[in-house]
Amino acid sequence: MRIPCLFAFLLAFLACGSIPARAFTSDAGPLVDTFPLTLVPGQRTEVLGPLFYTQDSQNDHTWALPPFFSYRRNPDPDLDVEEYDVLYPVLTHSRYGRQYRWQFFQLFSFAGGVTQTETNRNRFTLFPIYFQQRSSDPAENYTALFPIYGRVLNRLYRDEVFFMAFPLYSKTRKRDVVTQNYLYPFFHLREGNGLNGWQVWPLVGHEAKAVTLVTNRYGDVLTSPGHENFFALWPVYYHNHFGLGTTNAGVHYGMLPAYAVLRSPLRDQTTYLWPFFSVIDDREREYKEWEMPWPFIVIARGEGKNTTRFWPLYAHSEGKDGVLETLSILGPVYRYNRLTSKPLDRERSRILYFLYTDVREENMETQAQRTRRELWPFFVKRKDWDGSTRFQVLALLEPMLPVNRSIERNWSPVWSLWRDEQNATTGASSQSLLWNLYRNERSPESKKCSLLFGLFQYQKDSAGKRVRLFYVPLGRKPSSTR
Numbered sequence: 001m002r003i004p005c006l007f008a009f010l011l012a013f014l015a016c017g018s019i020p021a022r023a024f025t026s027d028a029g030p031l032v033d034t035f036p037l038t039l040v041p042g043q044r045t046e047v048l049g050p051l052f053y054t055q056d057s058q059n060d061h062t063w064a065l066p067p068f069f070s071y072r073r074n075p076d077p078d079l080d081v082e083e084y085d086v087l088y089p090v091l092t093h094s095r096y097g098r099q100y101r102w103q104f105f106q107l108f109s110f111a112g113g114v115t116q117t118e119t120n121r122n123r124f125t126l127f128p129i130y131f132q133q134r135s136s137d138p139a140e141n142y143t144a145l146f147p148i149y150g151r152v153l154n155r156l157y158r159d160e161v162f163f164m165a166f167p168l169y170s171k172t173r174k175r176d177v178v179t180q181n182y183l184y185p186f187f188h189l190r191e192g193n194g195l196n197g198w199q200v201w202p203l204v205g206h207e208a209k210a211v212t213l214v215t216n217r218y219g220d221v222l223t224s225p226g227h228e229n230f231f232a233l234w235p236v237y238y239h240n241h242f243g244l245g246t247t248n249a250g251v252h253y254g255m256l257p258a259y260a261v262l263r264s265p266l267r268d269q270t271t272y273l274w275p276f277f278s279v280i281d282d283r284e285r286e287y288k289e290w291e292m293p294w295p296f297i298v299i300a301r302g303e304g305k306n307t308t309r310f311w312p313l314y315a316h317s318e319g320k321d322g323v324l325e326t327l328s329i330l331g332p333v334y335r336y337n338r339l340t341s342k343p344l345d346r347e348r349s350r351i352l353y354f355l356y357t358d359v360r361e362e363n364m365e366t367q368a369q370r371t372r373r374e375l376w377p378f379f380v381k382r383k384d385w386d387g388s389t390r391f392q393v394l395a396l397l398e399p400m401l402p403v404n405r406s407i408e409r410n411w412s413p414v415w416s417l418w419r420d421e422q423n424a425t426t427g428a429s430s431q432s433l434l435w436n437l438y439r440n441e442r443s444p445e446s447k448k449c450s451l452l453f454g455l456f457q458y459q460k461d462s463a464g465k466r467v468r469l470f471y472v473p474l475g476r477k478p479s480s481t482r
Contacts, residue, residue, distance in 0.1 A: 026454075027439070027448075027450035027454040027457050028450075028453050028454035029046065029049075029432075029435060029436020029437055029438075029439055029450065029453070029454070030046070030048065030049035030434060030435035030436050030437050030453070031047070031048065031453055031454075032045070032046070032047050032048075033045070033046050033436040033439065033450075035430070035436075035439065035441065036428075036441075037055070037057060038421040038422070038423050038428050038429060038430040038441075039384075039388050039390065039421055039423055040057050040058065040059075041057060041058060042055065042056050042057030042058065042060070043055070043056055043057075044056075046413075046435065046436060049434075049435035049436075050066050050413040050414045050415075050416075050435055051065065051066070052064070052065055052066075053066075053413060058075075059074055059075070059076060060072065060073075060074060060075075061073045061074075061075055062409060064409055064410065064413070066409075066410055066411065066412075066413040066414050067087060067088070067410045067411050067414050068086070068087055069084075069085065069086055069087075070083075070084070070085045070088070070406075070409045070410050071083070071084055072409065079096075080095075080096070080097050081094075081095070081096055082094070082095040083095075083406075085406050085409065085410050087410075088406045088407070088409075088410040088411070089105060089406070090104065090105065091103070091104050092406070095113075097113070098113040099111075099112070099113030100112060100113050107126065107127045108125065108126050108127070109123070109124070109125045109127070110122070110123065110124050110125075111123040111124075111125075120135060120136040121133060121134070121135045121136075121140065122134045122135075128146055129145070129146050130144070130145055130146070131143070131144040131146070131150065131152045131155065132144075133152075133153070140153060144161075144163070146163070146166065147163065147165065147166035147167070148164075148165065149163070149164050149165070150162070150163060151163075157174075158172045158173060158174050159173050159174055159175065160172065160173040161173075166184065167181070167183055167184035167185075168182070168183060169181065169182060170184055175192075176192045176193045177190065177191075177192035177193075177195060178190070178191055178192060185201055186200065186201050187199065187200050187201070188201075190207060192209075193212050193214075193224075194209055194210035194211070194212040194224075194226070195207070195208070195209040195210075196208060196209075197229075199231075201234060202233060202234040202235075203232070203233065203234075204231065204232050204233075205229075205230070205231050205234070206228075206229070206230045207227075207228070207229045207230075208226075208227070208228045208229075209226045209227050209228070209244075210226050211223065211224065211225065211226040211244055211245030212224045212226075223245060223246070225242070225243050225244055225245050225246050225249075226244030226245050227240065227241060227242045227243070227244060228240070228241045228244070229241075235256055236255065236256055237254070237255050237256075238252075238253060238254055239251075239252075239253040240252045240253065242264075243264065247265065248264050248265050248266050249264065249265075250262065250263055250264025250265070250266075250267070251263050251264070254271070254274070256274050257273055257274045257275075258272070258273065258274075259271060259272050259273075259274070260274055265283075266282070266283050266284040267280070267281065267282045267283065267284060268280070268281045269281075271291075275291070275293045275294045276292065276293040277291070277292055277293065278290070278291040278292075278293075278294060279291075280300075282302075282304065282305075284304075285302075285304035285305060285320070286302045286303040286304040286320070287300050287301060287302025287303065287304040287305040287306075288300065288301060288302055289301075289305070289307070295309070295311060296309070296310070296311045297309065297310055297311075298315075300317070303320060304319065304320045305317065305318070305319055305320070306318045311328075311331070312328075312330060312331035313329070313330065314328070314329055315327070315328045316328075322338075322340060323339070323340050323341065324337075324338070324339055324340075325337065325338040326338075332352055332353055333351065333352060334349070334350070334351055335349070335350045335351075336348070336349045336350075340364075342364055342365075343363050343364045343365045343366075344361060344362070344363065344364070345361070345362045345364050346359070346360070346361045346362075347359070347360045347361075348360075354374070354376050354399045354400045355375070355376055355399075356374070356375050356376070357372065357373070357374045357399055357402075358371075358372075358373050359371060359372040359373075363385070368385045368386075369383070369385070370382075370383060370384055370385050371383045372402065374395060374398060374399035374402070375395075375399075376395065376396075376399040376400070377394055377395060377396045377399075378393060378394060378395065379391065379392060379393045379394070379395055380392050380395040380398045380399065386424055386425055387424030387425075388421075388422060388423050388424045388425065389420075389421070389422045389424075390419070390420070390421050390422075391418075391419070391420040391421075392412065392416045392418065392419055392420075393416070393417050393418040394415045394416065394417055395412075395415075396411070396415055397411055398412065413435075417433070417434060418431075418432070418433050419431065419432040420432075426443065426444075427443060427444045428441070428442065428443040428444075429441070429442045429443075430442070436450070437451070437452065437453070438450075438451050438452075439451075445461060445462065446459070446460060446461035446462075447459065447460045447461075448460075454468075454471065455469070455470055455471070456468070456469055457469075457471075
């Protein structure tokens with residue numbers, strides 16, 4: 001992708017001016033600055049501060065006009081990844097091999113390409129009004145104009161959806177279960193493998209499923225449990241049998257808000273004046289719990305769970321063997337959670353949701369750590385598994401959308417007044433203030449500094465020391481120059 005003509009003209013003008021072209025185009029930030037990347041091998045050029053940049057590394061070629069447009073491509077032919085963003089997230093385009101997707105917010109999209117089954121599909125969506133797919137396999141074609149008439153496949157969490165004058169009539173299928181809705185959601189008929197059900201919601205409804213055998217994706221034959229559900233004046237009265245044909249068959253019935261009862265071999269629960277008083281005996285997870293009322297006051301004790309909650313003042317919960325731990329004080333004022341799932345140990349602390357975030361992840365086998373600290377809107381600091389760090393001031397969106405590559409490409413350059421990067425592997429480091437108005441670079445072999453559009457430049461490496469003031473070399477000319 002070529003640099004736009006405006007910036008090509010600017011670079012040509014600088015090269016032809018009275019200031020030495022090499023000095024100006026290399027170290028004249030924030031007008032023009034070209035420098036090596038610190039955290040990965042590669043090079044970046046920034047023009048007019050945050051308004052334009054290009055970046056090349058082993059796995060990335062990017063050029064952008066933040067925040068209006070960015071283009072990214074992975075040069076690896078085996079991956080063949082390409083992305084466009086126009087005023088992200090207004091319009092985005094992504095292509096992975098022969099599959100592509102154009103998207104306007106989450107409402108308007110085109111998608112298509114060859115699938116794993118070698119069929120070519122092209123989708124167009126104007127959510128939630130119009131859905132269309134055209135495929136090399138005619139059986140996969142569909143068109144839907146909501147709410148008038150249409151059919152869609154593998155969308156909306158269903159294998160198939162058909163509707164006509166919705167909500168007057170619709171039909172959905174998920175695996176073997178077919179549900180026909182009339183005047184949705186008030187009346188439906190449902191059938192499937194050993195399943196029959198009906199409802200006139202919210203007056204009455206009944207559904208029963210026999211114990212059946214199913215084959216999973218690996219060809220194993222498994223038992224599919226049965227159930228029988230009944231309700232009247234939903235949600236006032238219900239009586240459900242679940243897990244039929246298994247070792248944990250049970251019953252769940254209630255007359256809300258007076259009482260609700262669950263009985264099974266692994267768990268008992270009794271609720272009076274729902275949701276004010278509940279008692280739970282979970283024999284599978286080995287704990288007992290008292291709720292008075294849920295979710296405000298909860299006490300749980302046992303091997304599988306220990307919880308003390310007086311929401312919103314205080315809440316603390318710890319799972320079996322400390323695998324999951326949560327803590328909150330004054331609701332959203334302070335929240336902490338920890339998940340230990342070998343080999344990963346992850347902790348996160350937050351103050352007022354995104355105002356301050358501190359995340360620590362540790363590999364329990366190697367003791368390597370990855371951390372992230374963010375104080376909105378002032379800074380974000382991240383340390384990777386190899387010990388390399390990046391610190392940025394300001395951070396207007398990064399704390400709310402962490403590790404979002406599109407935010408980093410399109411928006412971070414606009415407000416990143418200060419950048420500090422440290423490469424723990426190579427020992428290289430760099431600092432940039434006000435889009436390279438001041439820039440400092442260090443490595444074990446060299447030092448380099450530029451200031452005020454390159455009016456002052458200093459470099460030290462194996463060739464010696466070099467200083468430029470107002471683009472004029474000072475001192476003795478070294479034996480070799482860069």
